[in-house]
Structure formats: structure tokens, C-alpha cells
Amino acid sequence: MDAFLLQFLNGLDKGGAYALIALGLTLAFGTLGIVNFAHGALFMLGAFVAVSVNKLLTLEKVVLDPTRKTPWGEPVEIRTPYVETWLGDFGRFLVDWSVPVSIIAVIPVMLLIGVVMERGLIRHFYRRPHADQILVTFGLAIVLQEIVKHFFGANPIPQSAPAMFAGSADVGALFGLPPGTLVYPWWRLIYFLFAALVIAIVFAFLQFTTWGMVVRAGMRDRETVGLLGINIRRRFTTVFGIAAIVAGLAGAMYTPILPPDYHMGMEFLVLSFVVVVVGGMGSLPGAVLAGFLLGVLQSFSSMTEVKAILPGIDQIIIYLIAVIVLLTRPRGLLGRKGVMED
Amino acid sequence: MRNDKLIINRRQLIRGAAGGAALSVPILHFVREAYAEQYCNMPTGKEVVLGFNVPQTGAYADEGADELRAFKLAVKHLNGEGDGGMLNTFKPSALKGNGVLGKKVAFVTGDTQTKSDAARASAKRMIEKDKAIMISGGSSSGVAIAVQSLCQDMGVIFMAGLTHSNDTTGKDKRKHGFRHFFNTEMTGAALAPVLAKEYGTDRKAYHLTADYTWGWSQEGSIKKYTEALGWKTVKAVRTPLGAGDFSQYLTPVLNSGADVLVLNHYGKDMVNSLTQAVQFGMRDKQVNGKQFQIVVPLFSRLMAQGAGEAIKGIYGSTNWNWQMTDEASKAFVKSFGKEYGFPPSQAAQTCYVQTILYANACEMAGTFAPAGVIKALEGFKFDGLGNGPTEYRAADHQCFKDVLVVKGKEKPASKYDLLEVVDITPRSKVEYEAKMLGGDLGPVNMKPC
Structure with a gap:
């Protein structure tokens, strides 16, 4: 029972990341018709915005101590973070909460990156074949990765969750299990809740605002909306920015779970594309449903009992499901009729 | 009529020998160089x-x-x-x-x-x-x-x-x-006695192993030496290289009955699996009446920097510090x-x-x-x-x-001060017969490339 619940929770937090990335991918595909292979890089950039915020908050004043020498004969450096010197306890709080605080920076930075990407490059490929779009966005992803590697190095840079969320929650107690039987990291639970919140906000925005209604209309019939005199292009640019923000938020909040490195986006990108295909190309609810579904299935497939029957199943389960869905229901679980079926 | 018989007097013999010796120096040199050119990329310039x-x-x-x-x-x-x-x-x-x-x-x-x-x-x-x-x-x-x-x-x-x-x-x-x-054989021989001394001989280990030649080698060596000291291996699970999120491999450990997790990972995999194991509260856990422990057999200072706080108190080995x-x-x-x-x-x-x-x-x-x-x-x-x-x-x-057994330092004095040497295992204790690991050196290859 506890092993089952643990894997279920694992699936939820992993599914949260898949769902957030897939949501952005689907937004871009559904509105702009673009297959964006640089979307994983946006996830990575969001993570590195969090890293940058942490680095800024931990900028240190360096004083040389001439009385002490390093083994190579130079004076020892004494480092004190500026923010702690200036703000005292509040400064220490900011450093401790640097990951959640980074959200304030992630939103404008990712919006800017998204808009510049769409205006500067992506829009020139709207009318080009999907193969061209994939090539150019894949190339862009590599460029972005190499830029990040140049400035931050190739090794993962660990980020800490706030101290109050550093440990594990006794989830088992909620189900009447003895204390300590089922513990789960606090931050992973928070990540799942955060993912659910972001998804809810995006859906509410699209569902309950006029702006969102126009975007949804544009997703269904771009030409008709344009004929009504609405500047759909500008709205779609903003949609691309929103997709970038969602990916960036997903990346920033994921940093305490997975120390970010320049390559982290690629690892998620491939899986997220499978999620989009399974959910249905262009279907937002489909992306979310498939994200959580595949996350949970992937976790269950790695249970010892499952692997004893089907060795290696954890490595192929996602692709196996994608193959089954494509064979039996090419439009995906919640895809629109006709999409990917011709 | 000339006499066809070869008649060499003493003077001619000495003259011929001297001439031959003078000629032989450049010839021998030429022959030696000609031979030397038979190997790949012989340096000829400065x-x-x-x-x-x-x-x-x-x-x-x-x-x-x-x-x-x-x-x-x-x-x-x-x-x-x-x-x-x-x-x-x-x-x-x-x-x-x-x-x-x-x-x-x-x-x-x-x-x-x-x-x-x-x-x-x-x-x-x-x-x-x-x-x-x-x-x-x-x-x-x-x-x-x-x-x-x-x-x-x-x-x-x-x-x-x-x-x-x-x-x-x-x-x-x-x-x-x-x-x-x-190599991993030396790591096993050096690390296992220190682990037994620190954590006791009645331990149950769960291995997570990078699925390639180094991971298999490391897992084999650690199993061999810890089991010889009384440890039991509950399970050894292979993980794909660059798995990123190891949570799905870590959660089964919690219910396996194991009280030690051995991470046969290196580089980014080690940073991720160790960080995540600590997040899952493994270092705070009591199993079989003992404190749960994590071991990382191969350490690197660069990787320790990546793992941050998680590396503190973890045992491993290193070639040099x-x-x-x-x-x-x-x-x-x-x-x-x-x-x-x-x-x-x-x-x-x-x-x-x-x-x-x-x-x-x-x-x-x-x-x-x-x-x-x-x-x-x-x-x-x-x-x-x-x-x-x-x-x-x-x-x-x-x-x-000699092989160094190290531990992640609890109170580092600087960002480079991450490892603490706890034991220097002498060469005699990590040496093994060459034939034990098999293989054949083969011949010297002096062919030009």
C-alpha cells in the first residue's frame, strides 16, 4: 500500500513537470501551428533565471586576509553576502527563499524571451513545413544551451528549497499508516500543487477572459477571427510569451528537485512531445491529462514487482503507450477530430 | 696473363678495413633511422x-x-x-x-x-x-x-x-x-573495511548502479568486499545514464528492508541521485534498528561541489586529494x-x-x-x-x-574544502593478481600508421 502510494506521488510530481511543459508546447502548436523544439530550452532558461537570482542574492563582498595564505601563497579571501550585510535577517530570508522569490524575475524575463523568440525567429517559419520548424527551433535550443554552458559551466548547480520545506512530510499519517512509513519530500508535494495552480490559472485565463476567448477562437479558426478584424497575430505573440512563462516557471520551481544544468531541457523535451502526442496535438486538457497519466504510469512501471514481470518496462512505457495511442487513436486522447488523422 | 686469384697483402687489408669502417657509420645510421621510421608518428622535427x-x-x-x-x-x-x-x-x-x-x-x-x-x-x-x-x-x-x-x-x-x-x-x-x-577493485578493498568499522558488519545494502561498464564493475567490487565482511545485498538495480530524476528508483529502496544505499553513480548522476536520496529523508531514517546510510564509492571534488550539502558525512574513495x-x-x-x-x-x-x-x-x-x-x-x-x-x-x-578513503566534510572551511581523508589504505591491501581480471595485453604494435 505504502509503496503504491509513494509511486503515485512520484508520478504526480513528475507528471506536473510534464504537464506544464506540454501545456506550453500545446499552446504554441494550437495557436501558432509551430512545432517548437526549443521549448525544453525555455524550461532550462527558467531554471537558470532561478540560479541567477540565487547568485545575485548571494553576491559576496570579498576581503583579503593577508595574515592567512592559500596553499599556493595568495591571501585567503573572506566572503560575506552583501544582502546579509545590508538587510540582516531579511537578507538571510531572501537567500533561503531564493527559488520562490525567483518567480518574480522569471515572469518578465521569460515573457521577454518568448516575445523576442517569436518576433525575431519563429514568425518567419509559420508558413514553412514542420520539418523546417523543427530544424530551426532545435538549432535555437542548442545555441541557448551553449550560451548557458558558457556562463554557468556544464556541471549541475544545486539549488536549495527554503529550509522549512527541506525535509519530508509524513504523508502516511493522512492514510492512518504508522509514523515514518510513508514520507515524501515537502518540495515535491509543493511542486505538484504549484503545477496544478499554474495549470488552473492558464485555463481560467483562456476560459473566463475575452482575451482568452479570442485566443481559443483563433485556435479553432484563425482565418475567421482575422476576418473579424481582430489582430490575431499580436495575440498569438503574447500566447507564445505565456507558453515561455509557463515553461520558465516549471523550470525554476524544479531546481530544488533536479540541480539544473544546461542540458536539462532536452531530457524533458522528448518526453513532453510524447505527452502532447498522447494527449492530442493542440488539446490543452489533453496535454495536462496525458502529462499526469504518463508520469504516474512511468512511476508504477519502475516498481520492483512490475519489473520482475516485465524487465525494462520503466524505460519504454511512455513510448509504448505513445505507439498504442497512435495506432488506435491517432488524434490522441482528447485531440480534435481530423488532427493527425489524415 | 693476370693471376685471377685474389691476393690481399697486409697493407691492402688495413686500408680496406679502415674504408669499410668509415663507410659503415653513415650506413648504420641510415639503417637505424630507416628502422625507426617503422613506428607511427616518429617525431622528425624539433x-x-x-x-x-x-x-x-x-x-x-x-x-x-x-x-x-x-x-x-x-x-x-x-x-x-x-x-x-x-x-x-x-x-x-x-x-x-x-x-x-x-x-x-x-x-x-x-x-x-x-x-x-x-x-x-x-x-x-x-x-x-x-x-x-x-x-x-x-x-x-x-x-x-x-x-x-x-x-x-x-x-x-x-x-x-x-x-x-x-x-x-x-x-x-x-x-x-x-x-x-x-580501479573499482581497489575501491572495494579499501572502502569495505572502513564501512564495516563505521556501520557494522550486519548491514543490508541496496545498490543503484549506472548501467555501463564502470557501474557494473563498481557494483561487483563493492558487493564482493562488503559481502565478505558480512553485509547482504538486498537488491541491485541498474539505472540508465543521465536519468535526471531518480525518484522512481529511490522510492523502492524505502520499502526494501535495506539499511544502506550504495550509489554506483558518477558525475551528474551522482549529484542527482544523492541529492534526491537526501530529499527523500533517507539519512534521517531508521531501518532494522539502525541509522540508514548512503555510500558513494567514487568521489570527486568537482562532483562534491555539485552535490552541495548532501555530500556531508558520506563515505567514498578517491585517487588523490x-x-x-x-x-x-x-x-x-x-x-x-x-x-x-x-x-x-x-x-x-x-x-x-x-x-x-x-x-x-x-x-x-x-x-x-x-x-x-x-x-x-x-x-x-x-x-x-x-x-x-x-x-x-x-x-x-x-x-x-595507496588508496584514499574519504568522507564529505561536515564543516568545510572553503568551497574547495569538501573531502576529509579518513583512511589511507596501503598498496598491499588493495593489490590483486593480474590474471584475476582477465584480458590479454597483446603485442607491441610497431607498424607505421
Whole structure:
């Protein structure tokens, strides 16, 4: 029972990341018709915005101590973070909460990156074949990765969750299990809740605002909306920015779970594309449903009992499901009729 | 009528002998050079080219960058520049500080990308195009084995950098390949007694293992030595390289009944799996009435930096640590620190040492020919390169020396002060019969490339 619940929770937090990335991918595909292979890089950039915020908050004043020498004969450096010197306890709080605080920076930075990407490059490929779009966005992803590697190095840079969320929650107690039987990291639970919140906000925005209604209309019939005199292009640019923000938020909040490195986006990108295909190309609810579904299935497939029957199943389960869905229901679980079926 | 019989008087004989001797000098010289040209990339100009093949991109790029720094420093010291580093402490040394065999040392670099095929292509380019006579580097056993095999086929020497799998000098060993770094067999022999002393002999271990040659080798060695001391292995699970999120592999550990988790991971995988294991509260857990423990058999300071707080108190082993207090280590740290502003990693130390050892072997042999260099390295005993008395065993081209067992430092004094040496296991306790790991060195390859 506890092993089952643990894997279920694992699936939820992993599914949260898949769902957030897939949501952005689907937004871009559904509105702009673009297959964006640089979307994983946006996830990575969001993570590195969090890293940058942490680095800024931990900028240190360096004083040389001439009385002490390093083994190579130079004076020892004494480092004190500026923010702690200036703000005292509040400064220490900011450093401790640097990951959640980074959200304030992630939103404008990712919006800017998204808009510049769409205006500067992506829009020139709207009318080009999907193969061209994939090539150019894949190339862009590599460029972005190499830029990040140049400035931050190739090794993962660990980020800490706030101290109050550093440990594990006794989830088992909620189900009447003895204390300590089922513990789960606090931050992973928070990540799942955060993912659910972001998804809810995006859906509410699209569902309950006029702006969102126009975007949804544009997703269904771009030409008709344009004929009504609405500047759909500008709205779609903003949609691309929103997709970038969602990916960036997903990346920033994921940093305490997975120390970010320049390559982290690629690892998620491939899986997220499978999620989009399974959910249905262009279907937002489909992306979310498939994200959580595949996350949970992937976790269950790695249970010892499952692997004893089907060795290696954890490595192929996602692709196996994608193959089954494509064979039996090419439009995906919640895809629109006709999409990917011709 | 002339007499056809050959009549040689004493004067003619002496004259002929003197003429013959005078002629023989250039002829013999010509013959010797003609023979010498039979090996790959014989240096003919004023320079000798070495090829440094390190990961400049990919997950181990930072480690590769440190290896490259060490190679450059070694070249500098060999050419008589800088403060000389460990050339001042190395003994017995045939090096003169004027390059190697009077030729200035030059180098070319390649990018392995931590992929065997890319590493082979890059090494081949350095041998064929840049005329490199020796290849060194690498941060992965898969890469090292692939490049070692290529060097054997092409007839150049391979001085392995960071490679820890038994196979490099075991079943995949080659006559042209030499390894200074230690291996998983030595890690197992050195680490297991310390683990038994610290955590007791009644322990149940769960292994998570990187699914490639090094991971399998490490898992096998740790199992062998811990089980011999009474530990039981509950389960060993293989994880794909670069899995990123290990939560799905970590959660079964919590309910397995194991009270020790052994992470046979390196690099990014180690950083991620260790960080996540700590997040899952494993270090705060009590199982079987004992405190749950995590072990990372192979440590690297660069990786410890990546793992941050999670590394504190974790046991492992390392080939070398910059805080060693012997004169050679101090000389190297001083030289490296002055040049780059921070201490060297274990990868840097092994690469520096390998370059020095190769150059010294050429001087000892009086030639760059692989046959001579191999003969000089086989069985070579030396000291003053940071690991104490060391021997390049002739039977498998593996260096034998003391092994360091380390622990993540609880209270680091600086961002480089991450490891604490808890035990120095003497060579005698980590040595094994060469035939135990199998393999065959094969012949010397003196064919031109």
C-alpha cells in the first residue's frame, strides 16, 4: 500500500513537470501551428533565471586576509553576502527563499524571451513545413544551451528549497499508516500543487477572459477571427510569451528537485512531445491529462514487482503507450477530430 | 696473363678495413633511422606532439577542462617553464627540463563529448592529422577503453586519464595502454573495511548502479568486499545514464528492508541521485534498528561541489586529494593554484602525472618508439608524484599505490574544502593478481600508421 502510494506521488510530481511543459508546447502548436523544439530550452532558461537570482542574492563582498595564505601563497579571501550585510535577517530570508522569490524575475524575463523568440525567429517559419520548424527551433535550443554552458559551466548547480520545506512530510499519517512509513519530500508535494495552480490559472485565463476567448477562437479558426478584424497575430505573440512563462516557471520551481544544468531541457523535451502526442496535438486538457497519466504510469512501471514481470518496462512505457495511442487513436486522447488523422 | 686469384697483402687489408669502417657509420645510421621510421608518428622535427583528448562538451566538460589545465601545466614544466611543479619531487627522474629527448613538447586537443565514437574520431584525427605520438585524457571508462583499443591498433601510446572500471586494465587491457588512476577493485578493498568499522558488519545494502561498464564493475567490487565482511545485498538495480530524476528508483529502496544505499553513480548522476536520496529523508531514517546510510564509492571534488550539502558525512574513495600533505602534492597544488587560482581535482592530478610519466619513459628509453617506451614503463617504480611509492605493474599496466578513503566534510572551511581523508589504505591491501581480471595485453604494435 505504502509503496503504491509513494509511486503515485512520484508520478504526480513528475507528471506536473510534464504537464506544464506540454501545456506550453500545446499552446504554441494550437495557436501558432509551430512545432517548437526549443521549448525544453525555455524550461532550462527558467531554471537558470532561478540560479541567477540565487547568485545575485548571494553576491559576496570579498576581503583579503593577508595574515592567512592559500596553499599556493595568495591571501585567503573572506566572503560575506552583501544582502546579509545590508538587510540582516531579511537578507538571510531572501537567500533561503531564493527559488520562490525567483518567480518574480522569471515572469518578465521569460515573457521577454518568448516575445523576442517569436518576433525575431519563429514568425518567419509559420508558413514553412514542420520539418523546417523543427530544424530551426532545435538549432535555437542548442545555441541557448551553449550560451548557458558558457556562463554557468556544464556541471549541475544545486539549488536549495527554503529550509522549512527541506525535509519530508509524513504523508502516511493522512492514510492512518504508522509514523515514518510513508514520507515524501515537502518540495515535491509543493511542486505538484504549484503545477496544478499554474495549470488552473492558464485555463481560467483562456476560459473566463475575452482575451482568452479570442485566443481559443483563433485556435479553432484563425482565418475567421482575422476576418473579424481582430489582430490575431499580436495575440498569438503574447500566447507564445505565456507558453515561455509557463515553461520558465516549471523550470525554476524544479531546481530544488533536479540541480539544473544546461542540458536539462532536452531530457524533458522528448518526453513532453510524447505527452502532447498522447494527449492530442493542440488539446490543452489533453496535454495536462496525458502529462499526469504518463508520469504516474512511468512511476508504477519502475516498481520492483512490475519489473520482475516485465524487465525494462520503466524505460519504454511512455513510448509504448505513445505507439498504442497512435495506432488506435491517432488524434490522441482528447485531440480534435481530423488532427493527425489524415 | 693476370693471376685471377685474389691476393690481399697486409697493407691492402688495413686500408680496406679502415674504408669499410668509415663507410659503415653513415650506413648504420641510415639503417637505424630507416628502422625507426617503422613506428607511427616518429617525431622528425624539433617538436614532439602529444594529443589530449578530454570532454570539452557534455556532462563532464568541467572535469575535462580541469584535465586540460593539468596537461598544459605538465607541458609547461616539461619544456622547462614555470616552477617545475612535481618535476622537482619526482624520482627517479630522467627528465632534463628541456622537452623530451631534446624536442620541445607541443600538444593538440580533442573533444571526447564523453561518447566513445566521438572520442575515437577525435583521437584518430590527432594521430593521423596532427601526428600525435601519445594520446591521453578521458573522463569515462567507456571512452578510455574505446580510445585505448584505437591506440593499440594505430601503434601509439595511450596514457589513460580518469577511468575507474576494472576493465580498462582488466579484460580490455592493451599493450599500448597505461593507467595511473585506481580501479573499482581497489575501491572495494579499501572502502569495505572502513564501512564495516563505521556501520557494522550486519548491514543490508541496496545498490543503484549506472548501467555501463564502470557501474557494473563498481557494483561487483563493492558487493564482493562488503559481502565478505558480512553485509547482504538486498537488491541491485541498474539505472540508465543521465536519468535526471531518480525518484522512481529511490522510492523502492524505502520499502526494501535495506539499511544502506550504495550509489554506483558518477558525475551528474551522482549529484542527482544523492541529492534526491537526501530529499527523500533517507539519512534521517531508521531501518532494522539502525541509522540508514548512503555510500558513494567514487568521489570527486568537482562532483562534491555539485552535490552541495548532501555530500556531508558520506563515505567514498578517491585517487588523490589536493589537501594531501606530502611534498609532491604541495608542489603540484602550489603550481596549479598559482596558474589558475584554485586547487586541482583528482582528474587533473592523474593527467599531469601521466604526461610526466610518459615523458620520463621516453627519456629512459632514449626513443619515442612504442616498444622502448612500453619497456621503460613496465615495472617502473617511482615516488614524488602525490601518491607515495607507486609501481606500474608490467602484467596489466595498472599503477599500484595507496588508496584514499574519504568522507564529505561536515564543516568545510572553503568551497574547495569538501573531502576529509579518513583512511589511507596501503598498496598491499588493495593489490590483486593480474590474471584475476582477465584480458590479454597483446603485442607491441610497431607498424607505421
